[in-house]
Amino acid sequence: MSAAAESRRSIVLLSGGLDSATALAMAQAAGYDCRALCIDYGQRHAAELRAAEQVARHRGAPLSILKFDLTQIGGSALTDPAVAVPETPTTGIPATYVPARNTIFLALALGVAETVDATAIHIGVNAVDYSGYPDCRPQYIEAFRALAALATRAGVDGRAPRIETPLISLSKAEIIRRGAQLGVDYSMTVSCYQADASGRACGRCDSCRLRREGFAAAGVPDPTRYQNPAG
Amino acid sequence: MSAAAESRRSIVLLSGGLDSATALAMAQAAGYDCRALCIDYGQRHAAELRAAEQVARHRGAPLSILKFDLTQIGGSALTDPAVAVPETPTTGIPATYVPARNTIFLALALGVAETVDATAIHIGVNAVDYSGYPDCRPQYIEAFRALAALATRAGVDGRAPRIETPLISLSKAEIIRRGAQLGVDYSMTVSCYQADASGRACGRCDSCRLRREGFAAAGVPDPTRYQNPAG
Numbered sequence: 001m002s003a004a005a006e007s008r009r010s011i012v013l014l015s016g017g018l019d020s021a022t023a024l025a026m027a028q029a030a031g032y033d034c035r036a037l038c039i040d041y042g043q044r045h046a047a048e049l050r051a052a053e054q055v056a057r058h059r060g061a062p063l064s065i066l067k068f069d070l071t072q073i074g075g076s077a078l079t080d081p082a083v084a085v086p087e088t089p090t091t092g093i094p095a096t097y098v099p100a101r102n103t104i105f106l107a108l109a110l111g112v113a114e115t116v117d118a119t120a121i122h123i124g125v126n127a128v129d130y131s132g133y134p135d136c137r138p139q140y141i142e143a144f145r146a147l148a149a150l151a152t153r154a155g156v157d158g159r160a161p162r163i164e165t166p167l168i169s170l171s172k173a174e175i176i177r178r179g180a181q182l183g184v185d186y187s188m189t190v191s192c193y194q195a196d197a198s199g200r201a202c203g204r205c206d207s208c209r210l211r212r213e214g215f216a217a218a219g220v221p222d223p224t225r226y227q228n229p230a231g
Numbered sequence: 232m233s234a235a236a237e238s239r240r241s242i243v244l245l246s247g248g249l250d251s252a253t254a255l256a257m258a259q260a261a262g263y264d265c266r267a268l269c270i271d272y273g274q275r276h277a278a279e280l281r282a283a284e285q286v287a288r289h290r291g292a293p294l295s296i297l298k299f300d301l302t303q304i305g306g307s308a309l310t311d312p313a314v315a316v317p318e319t320p321t322t323g324i325p326a327t328y329v330p331a332r333n334t335i336f337l338a339l340a341l342g343v344a345e346t347v348d349a350t351a352i353h354i355g356v357n358a359v360d361y362s363g364y365p366d367c368r369p370q371y372i373e374a375f376r377a378l379a380a381l382a383t384r385a386g387v388d389g390r391a392p393r394i395e396t397p398l399i400s401l402s403k404a405e406i407i408r409r410g411a412q413l414g415v416d417y418s419m420t421v422s423c424y425q426a427d428a429s430g431r432a433c434g435r436c437d438s439c440r441l442r443r444e445g446f447a448a449a450g451v452p453d454p455t456r457y458q459n460p461a462g
Contacts, residue, residue, distance in 0.1 A: 066304070072297045073339070075346035093384045100342035103382045107338040108304070111331035115306035140381040147374040151334045153324045156365045 009033045010120035010164070011113045012061065013105055016051030018189045018211060019167055022179035023124035024059055026166040029182055032120060036063040037112055039105055041098075042071035043078050044085070047190050047199035054188040066108060075099045078193060085193045087204040093132050094206060096193050102135035106144055106163070113161040114152050120162045121148075129172035129210045141165050172214030180220050187223035200227045240264045241351035241395070242344045243292065244336055247282030249420045249442055250398055253410035254355035255290055257397040260413055263351060267294040268343055270336055272329075273302035274309050275316070278421050278430035285419040297339060306330045309424060316424045318435040324363050325437060327424050333366035337375050337394070344392040345383050351393045352379075360403035360441045372396050403445030411451050418454035431458045 010032040012024045027034050036059075038052040049065065056063035070079050076098040077083040086094050102125065109121045125136040134140060141163060149160045167175050179186065191211045192201035201208050203226045215222035241263040243255045258265050267290075269283040280296065287294035301310050308314040308326040317325050333356065340352045356367040365371060372394060380391045398406050410417065422442045423432035432439050434457045446453035 068299050070342070073342045073346060075342070093387065097384060098342075099345035100338050100383055103338040103341060103378065104335070107331050107334040110334060111301070111304045111306070111329075114330035115304060134384060134387045135382050137381070140378070143374070143378040143381050147334065147371070147378050150368070150371040150374050151366050152331055153328060153365060156324065 007119055009035070009116065009118045010122050011109045011116070011118045011161070012036050012122040013109055013124070014038045014052045014056060014063065015124070016048035016055065016189060017124075017191045017207075018179070018186060018214075019124035019126055019175060021055045021184050021186070021189050022175050022182075023122050023166055024055065024061060025179055025182040025184045027120075027122045027164065028059060028061070030166075032122070034059075034061045034122070035116065035118070036061045037109055038063060038065045039108060040065055040067045041079065041101070042069045044081070045078070045190060045193060045195045047195040047197060051188055051190040051199060055185075058185055058188060064112070068104070068108065070098060070101070070104070073099060085205050087202070089206070093134065096131060096206065097133050100135070102133075102140070103144070110148055110152060110161065114154050117154075118161050119159070120164050122164045122166065124167050125165050126167045126170065126172070126175065128170060129214060131206050131210075138168055141168065171217070172210055173217035176214050176218040176220050180218070191224075196227055200225045202227055238350055240266070240347065240349045241353050242340045242347070242349045242392070243267050243353040244340055244355070245269045245283045245287060245294065246355070247279035247286065247420060248355075248422045248438075249410070249417060249445075250355035250357055250406060252286045252415050252417070252420050253406050253413075254353050254397055255286065255292060256410055256413040256415045258351075258353045258395065259290060259292070261397075263353070265290075265292045265353070266347065266349070267292045268340055269294060269296045270339060271296055271298045272310065272332070273300045275312070276309070276421060276424060276426045278426045278428060282419055282421040282430060286416075289416055289419060295343070299335070299339065301329060301332070301335070304330060316436050318433070320437070324365065327362060327437065328364050331366070333364075333371070334375070337379075341379055341383060341392065345385050348385075349392055350390070351395050353395045353397065355398050356396050357398045357401065357403070357406065359401060360445060362437050362441075369399055372399065402448070403441055404448035407445050407449040407451050411449070422455075427458055431456045433458055
């Protein structure tokens with residue numbers, strides 16, 4: 001690999017959802033040589049992992065799936081079967097919040113980035129049409145940037161990876177329009193917090209609601225497969 | 232559990248080494264209700280895990296061992312069998328550095344702290360007699376403190392756990408003297424980067440050297456068991 005290509009290598013956190021698929025496409029469009037990183041954290045919606053595989057293959061990005069089982073920590077509707085996924089809007093941070101998830105994911109990406117000399121990490125966090133998770137906010141990302149500059153050997157050498165958040169200030173409709181322009185195939189993605197084994201969405205959770213409204217506002221046909229098409 | 236006890240609950244990262252055993256004793260002496268957290272990250276020195284179990288039992292702290300296999304990331308003499316542990320002093324950050332390890336460990340501790348409403352996290356990092364790892368430095372810890380205040384639901388509610396580093400500015404001899412005063416049984420601890428299956432130390436790696444010099448300087452009998460007592 002040439003030095004020029006090396007200087008634009010990125011680790012892209014890929015979940016199988018709509019946002020991270022778009023972040024991958026945007027990172028590629030920005031000229032990054034992207035390696036997708038998917039964390040199998042024992043999430044309820046395992047269909048996400050297959051979606052991540054499909055998206056990575058479609059975008060031509062090598063994918064690593066790392067197994068880090070956050071059900072050992074629990075504390076979320078996504079990692080604890082005893083906690084229900086809310087199906088009506090809630091106030092505050094919802095039960096689908098996974099304690100410290102983005103900090104854990106970014107920490108793992110930082111480790112991977114160091115082993116392959118990546119110069120950036122892309123994460124598809126969004127602070128507009130989102131579920132209100134604290135670790136999606138711009139001030140959180142800024143704090144992680146400051147940490148990344150100090151945390152690793154690369155940081156000491158002045159080569160800490162940039163933490164890139166291309167979606168952070170976009171609406172869901174803007175994300176979808178941008179992704180559609182870049183050829184993202186959203187039929188491959190799964191956003192639902194309680195998708196079934198074949199990746200069909202519930203149509204009722206917060207994530208389904210944001211996704212459906214986003215396609216409608218973007219004027220892009222919604223390819224989502226629902227468990228109950230009438231629902 | 233009473234509100235008073237709850238307000239002093241800490242997650243203590245316990246590795247089985249000398250430093251974290253002392254940090255646990257110091258957290259208990261400071262009045263914290265401590266829960267020990269050991270990460271089984273696939274480290275070369277598995278004897279560490281048994282040491283952590285012994286130390287936690289001896290100190291009366293409930294222990295959770297979480298399995299997060301960092302050999303999936305590699306990049307270190309401690310997680311990649313193909314990389315040798317240095318046995319002579321090196322300049323710069325040594326091969327035993329594990330990419331982003333303390334960031335990953337603190338992130339996991341942050342998740343656990345949130346699920347049990349802990350008000351502190353103790354980590355036995357030390358920036359005096361240490362191997363030069365970037366994520367043991369005071370400025371790194373400060374950056375993680377800033378992150379922790381923003382990363383979680385508890386942080387949003389103004390209840391982010393304090394990140395406590397009671398050893399950070401102590402010499403190894405001071406750590407050992409303090410631990411000995413608090414009744415830490417250092418014969419249970421394993422510091423060696425390449426201990427054998429029964430926990431006997433190599434006597435040659437950086438960690439062995441710092442430990443041996445620490446006991447000598449502290450004037451405390453060194454209970455370390457060596458693979459080759461003449462070595």
